[in-house]
Amino acid sequence: MAGMMQAGAALNEPRYVAFVQKWADHWHTKGIGPVLAGREDDKRRGYCGHWGPGFPVIMLYEKTRNPPIWR
Numbered sequence: 001m002a003g004m005m006q007a008g009a010a011l012n013e014p015r016y017v018a019f020v021q022k023w024a025d026h027w028h029t030k031g032i033g034p035v036l037a038g039r040e041d042d043k044r045r046g047y048c049g050h051w052g053p054g055f056p057v058i059m060l061y062e063k064t065r066n067p068p069i070w071r
Helices: 002-011 014-030 033-037 055-062
Strands: none
Touching: 002 014, 002 033, 002 055
């Protein structure tokens, strides 16, 4: 997602930023608790193995100044 934000800035393409906003809104609404909890039989409970949202969320805020992502 950070790459999507960088591409959106480099190409001046608002659709890329809108995609990241939709992604952030989805996870803000859904919450990451179930993802991090995992399944009972999963040896890697507490980590899904591929999700690192912090940096792109900060980039999104810098671009949009959309505060709901921080709630």
